[in-house]
Structures are given as structure tokens and as C-alpha cells.
Amino acid sequence: MTTEIRTDTSREPREAAPGTPAARAASALAALGIHGATIHANLSVPELYEAALRLGEGHIALGGPLTVHTAPHTGRSPKDRFIVEDDLTRGSVWWGGFNTPTTPDVFDRLLARMTEWCAGRELFVQDLFAGTDPAYRLPVRMVTEMAYHSLFVRNMFVRPTEAELDTIEPEFTVLNLPGFKADPARDGTRSETFIVVNFTRRMILVGGTKYAGENKKGIFGVLNYLLPERGVMPMHCSANMGDAGDVALFFGLSGTGKTTLSADPTRRLIGDDEHGWTDDGVFNFEGGCYAKVINLSAENEPAIHRTTHMFGTVLENVVLRGDRTPDLDDGSLTENTRSAYPIDFIDNIVPEGRGGHPRHVVFLTADAYGVLPPISRLTREQMMYQFISGFTAKIPGTEQGVAEPQPTFSTCFGAPFMPRHPGEYAALLARKVEESGAKVWLVNTGWTGGKYGTGRRMSIRHTRALLDAALSGALDAAEFHEEPFFGLSIPAEVPGVPAEVLDPRRTWADPEEYDRTARKLAGMFRENFRRFEEGVNPEVVACMPDHG
Structure with missing residues (x-):
């Protein structure tokens, strides 16, 4: 069987001219073992709409968006993610947690079965860039079974110009086949769903899930592995820029306000989720x-x-x-x-997706225990400690079975996507901060006056006032004092924010209950950090809070 090549969505195959992107894509897929498939190469948005509707993948909503349902997977499957352990990764990946090893043989068997499965099916190819900085961007080839996935990655990654499309040579390939389901007993997976990353073969295999976020986060994890070797700090953060060109970074897990607070009408958005920090400044991974x-x-x-x-x-x-x-x-x-x-x-953006060195780095946490101050200034070692900890809290109602606040520690504010040891990322971030002179802040968007159920959510008006004061430099000359449990420096006064709000202990009706809750949370921090101590310098370990 031969591979049919189409650059439109008609039912009739069309021969691609030699040397075109479609022909190069077909040749590359044939080298992987994909034969007898109909390949749609680099389709436009309208063409992908037509294909998605023809294949019954979704519906058009009023105004024009394409709506799709991805059940049973409506989110990522981090427990089904594997990294191939071989000579390249054995000593460079931090195994454990979300970095689960698998063998080259498992990868090869899965790839062989997936390529065989492609025969007689339609595949959609997009050649794209991950990264807006030409010096560091990664050319990627996204091969998907679903037209909607092809539209998704076209939206999410950086689209080449016509001239670039003629010369782009992908350095990483994603093969995503939601209809292909693994046999755990035969394939060495945990379930029918799998995400297998092979850094030596420079490929990601995805199967058994329609959720398109696996494409995005898969490549994010690749950049998180590759870029530190080039001195670039990969970050799960949003970034914006003021009128004076001053850049701010916002790290934070879901529910902390990262997207909301970075979408400041007085500042322009560089990107809302994934960035790299080079010797020249920051750049967005995404388009x-x-x-x-x-x-x-x-x-x-x-x-x-x-x-x-x-x-x-x-x-x-x-x-x-x-x-x-x-x-x-x-x-x-x-x-x-x-x-x-x-x-x-979005109108208020930085079109080139790049900015200079950040002047401010903000760690966002939603502390449902009501312990952490609404804003505090971090030392270099405290920054590394908080970055490795990556704390926020789940609240009742967010997940089944959550009846009271539960601590969530996601190292580097993105544990499922970080292949290397957290200490390596923390040290690189510390070097970037030190060289740039950026100030680092911990901002609690969670609870005050008590824990969840008795206290109240931090006022967004107060949080914005605190951030405005930090980013404008108004806190540079402020008086600070140290709170007793985490050693955090709290400003004594911030314009537009009541003084008692700044010190969380003063907001509680029962200060002794605050002390007991603070000791409990400090103990959780200490227990979580024990697994990182071996790869972190003693000065950072010394920042563990006092829970005595």
C-alpha cells in the first residue's frame, strides 16, 4: 500500500509535488513505518474545520468556535506518562514521582503497533515551532488522528511563515492516535492510555485519550529537559510587560490566579503559561x-x-x-x-512574544489554611525553597472526597512536566534572578482571617494593590518585619491595603489557633521537602519552616 498525500479535505487523493512540505512529511512518516495512510499536511483553519465536521469530531458554536468533547478523559493523565530510560536519560532524569521509566523495547513495540494501525486511516500533520525566540525554538511535527487536534496545536504553537514552512526540519515528532488503545499486559503500560517520551528517538507517542492538552504539555516537558543544557531556564509561568518594558513573571498552580493576575489591563501579555529565560530575556514557548x-x-x-x-x-x-x-x-x-x-x-499582547530580563518574579499560592501573608519578599534561598516546594491547597468541592483543605506541593509549580531534579531548576532560576537583579515575591491569593470555612478569600482588590506596589517599586523602601514560622519578610504598610491584612496572625480572631495552624502547615512543608534534600544545598534546606 502507498501513502496518499492530501493538502485539502476532499475525498480524492492528490499527488504532492516533490520537495513540498506534504511530500517531506509523507517521506518522514514512511521512514517511521507509516504506510497506506491518507496524510493531510499543514491544513488551514477552515480546512481543519471542514475535516473535523466531516469526521464527526465536534460542532460549531454561535460565533464560530469549534466545540469538542473528550470524554472519558477531560484532563491530562500524568500517571500514564513514561520516559524511556536509556544511556541519554539514565543519569539526567530525576526518576520517581511523575517521571516513570520505561524501556526502549516498550517504545519500539508501541511504535510498531501504532504505525501498523495507521494503514487506511487519515492523519493530520502540522509543522510548527515551540518557542518565539529563533535562537532557541524547537521545530516540531505534530501527527494526529483527529483534525481537531491539528487545529489545537496550530493554535497553541508558533506557526511558521510560508517561507519557513518550505525549509522547516522537525527536531521532535509527536504521534497522537486517540483511537489506538494499549494492551497493558502486552505493551507494558499502566492502562489503555499512554504518553511515552523518547528523548533519544526524539518522539512522543500518545494513545487512548482525546484530550488535546497532552500535545501541549508533552512538548513543554521536552523543552524542560533540553533547554537547561543550553543555560535556558524553562518555566511554568505567565509573563507580562509594563509600558517601560519592565517584565514580570507569575508562577502558580491552578486556582492561584496566574492567568487572571497576569492579564492586567495596564500591562501587555507576553504569554500565559510557558516561558524560557535566556541570557537576553524571556520568550513565550507558545503561540x-x-x-x-x-x-x-x-x-x-x-x-x-x-x-x-x-x-x-x-x-x-x-x-x-x-x-x-x-x-x-x-x-x-x-x-x-x-x-x-x-x-x-487577545488585543493587549506583546506580538513578538519576547521581553527583556524580568524585574519581578511572583510566586502565587492559594493557601486555604489562612497562614501565609498576602505578600512577602523572599531571599535567594527562600526563593529556591518555595520554588522547589510549589505549594498551594485544594479546597472542599474541587475534587471528589476533598472534605477539608489539602496541601498540594507541585515542585517548580509544574511537577508533571519537569524531567530533571528540582534542585537543578531552582539553581538555574536563582542564577537568572541574581544576574538580573529581579526581586522575588510570594503572594497568597487564598484565605485570610482563618482557614477555609471560617476565614474569607483574599480580596482581589487587595491582591492587585499589593502587586501594583511591588511591580511599581513602591515597596523598595518599605519597612519589613519577619513572621516567626516561615521567616518571611512582610511589609509594614502598603497603600490601599489595611495594615492588619498584611500580617495574617492579626486577622484571626484567635491568635493561638493561628499559631497551631501555622505549625501544622510548617510541618507539612518540612515533610514534603525531605525528598529533595539530597539534591539541594544546605542553605536552601535551612529555609524549612519552624514547626516547633
Whole structure:
């Protein structure tokens, strides 16, 4: 059987001219063992819409977005992710946690079965860049079974110019076949779903899940492994820029306000999720945004809300009303409803996706215990300690079985995507901060006046006032004092914020109850950090909080 090549969505195959991107893609896939497939190479947005509708993958909502459902997987499957352990990765990957080893033989067998499965099927190819900095961007080839996935990656990654498309040579390939399901007993996987990363073969295999976020995060994990060797700090953070060119980074896990706080109308957005920090400054890994849209309102986040009614946007697991309008308040399919759109769908952006060295680095945490101060200034060692810890808290109602606040420690604020030892990333970040002179802040967007259930959520107005003061330099000359449990430096006064709010102990009706809760949280920090001590210098270990 021969491979049919098409650059449109018609049913009739069309021979591609030698040397074209389509022909090069077909040749590359044939080298992997893919024969007898119909290949659609680098289709446009309208063509991908037509293919997705023809294949029954989704529906068009009012205003033009393509809506798709991904059940049973409505989020990532981190427990089904594997990294091939071989001579390249054996000593460079931090094994354990989310970095689960598998063998080259497992990868080879899966690849052989997947390529055989492709015969007689349609495949969609997109050649793209991961990264907006030409010096560090990674050319990637995304090969997907679903047209919607091809549209998703076209939105999320950096799209080559026509001239670049003629010469692009992919350095990493993703083969994503949701319809192919593994046999755990035969294939050495945990379930029918799998994400297998092979750094030596420079490939990622994905199967058994329609959730498109695996494409995005798979390549993010690749960059997190490759870039530190070039002195680039990869970061799970958002970034924005003020009128004076001053860049700020915002690290934070889901629910901490990373997207909301970085989308500041007075500052321009560089990117909302993944960045690299080079010797020249920061650059966005992506060409799009993947925003969570549950309960999104036009009043609070008008820019993101507008994308949910635009042609070219992909809406994942968003319920449509009878009139085909998206119901963003309906979480019946999942709370993890998403909008994937090109970043230029947002007006207030930095078009080139790059900026200078950050002047400020902000760690966001949603502390449901009501212990951490709303803002504190970190030393170099405290920064490394908090970065490795990556603390936030789950609250009741967010997940089944969560009845009281639960601590969540996700190292580097992105544990599932970090192949190397956290200490390696922390040391690289510390060097970048030291060389740039950036100030580092810990901002608690969680609870004050008590833990969840008795206290109240931190006022967004107060949080914005605190960030404005930090980013504007108003806190540079402020008086600070140290709180007793975590050794954090708290400003005595911030314009627009009541003084008692700045010191969390003063907001509690029972200060002794605050002390007991603070000791409990400090103990959780200490217990979590024990697994990192071996790869971290003693000065950072000494920042563990006092829970005596």
C-alpha cells in the first residue's frame, strides 16, 4: 500500500509535488513505518474545520468556535506518562514521582503497533515551532488522528511563515492516535492510555485519550529537559510587560490566579503559561493560550470571554445550549472546560512574544489554611525553597472526597512536566534572578482571617494593590518585619491595603489557633521537602519552616 498525500479535505487523493512540505512529511512518516495512510499536511483553519465536521469530531458554536468533547478523559493523565530510560536519560532524569521509566523495547513495540494501525486511516500533520525566540525554538511535527487536534496545536504553537514552512526540519515528532488503545499486559503500560517520551528517538507517542492538552504539555516537558543544557531556564509561568518594558513573571498552580493576575489591563501579555529565560530575556514557548473557562464572565475577563465566540477557537468540553451558544457555567462534563486560541485573539499582547530580563518574579499560592501573608519578599534561598516546594491547597468541592483543605506541593509549580531534579531548576532560576537583579515575591491569593470555612478569600482588590506596589517599586523602601514560622519578610504598610491584612496572625480572631495552624502547615512543608534534600544545598534546606 502507498501513502496518499492530501493538502485539502476532499475525498480524492492528490499527488504532492516533490520537495513540498506534504511530500517531506509523507517521506518522514514512511521512514517511521507509516504506510497506506491518507496524510493531510499543514491544513488551514477552515480546512481543519471542514475535516473535523466531516469526521464527526465536534460542532460549531454561535460565533464560530469549534466545540469538542473528550470524554472519558477531560484532563491530562500524568500517571500514564513514561520516559524511556536509556544511556541519554539514565543519569539526567530525576526518576520517581511523575517521571516513570520505561524501556526502549516498550517504545519500539508501541511504535510498531501504532504505525501498523495507521494503514487506511487519515492523519493530520502540522509543522510548527515551540518557542518565539529563533535562537532557541524547537521545530516540531505534530501527527494526529483527529483534525481537531491539528487545529489545537496550530493554535497553541508558533506557526511558521510560508517561507519557513518550505525549509522547516522537525527536531521532535509527536504521534497522537486517540483511537489506538494499549494492551497493558502486552505493551507494558499502566492502562489503555499512554504518553511515552523518547528523548533519544526524539518522539512522543500518545494513545487512548482525546484530550488535546497532552500535545501541549508533552512538548513543554521536552523543552524542560533540553533547554537547561543550553543555560535556558524553562518555566511554568505567565509573563507580562509594563509600558517601560519592565517584565514580570507569575508562577502558580491552578486556582492561584496566574492567568487572571497576569492579564492586567495596564500591562501587555507576553504569554500565559510557558516561558524560557535566556541570557537576553524571556520568550513565550507558545503561540496561543489554553484558558480554563468554567464560570468565565464577560465582566471579569472580557478578553478571554471574547475568544469563546470567535472562529478558530477550540472549546473543549463546553456545553452548548439549544441555540448553540456556549454555556460557560455548565460544568456537567467537567470543571476543566477550556478555550484554545491563538494569542493574537487577545488585543493587549506583546506580538513578538519576547521581553527583556524580568524585574519581578511572583510566586502565587492559594493557601486555604489562612497562614501565609498576602505578600512577602523572599531571599535567594527562600526563593529556591518555595520554588522547589510549589505549594498551594485544594479546597472542599474541587475534587471528589476533598472534605477539608489539602496541601498540594507541585515542585517548580509544574511537577508533571519537569524531567530533571528540582534542585537543578531552582539553581538555574536563582542564577537568572541574581544576574538580573529581579526581586522575588510570594503572594497568597487564598484565605485570610482563618482557614477555609471560617476565614474569607483574599480580596482581589487587595491582591492587585499589593502587586501594583511591588511591580511599581513602591515597596523598595518599605519597612519589613519577619513572621516567626516561615521567616518571611512582610511589609509594614502598603497603600490601599489595611495594615492588619498584611500580617495574617492579626486577622484571626484567635491568635493561638493561628499559631497551631501555622505549625501544622510548617510541618507539612518540612515533610514534603525531605525528598529533595539530597539534591539541594544546605542553605536552601535551612529555609524549612519552624514547626516547633
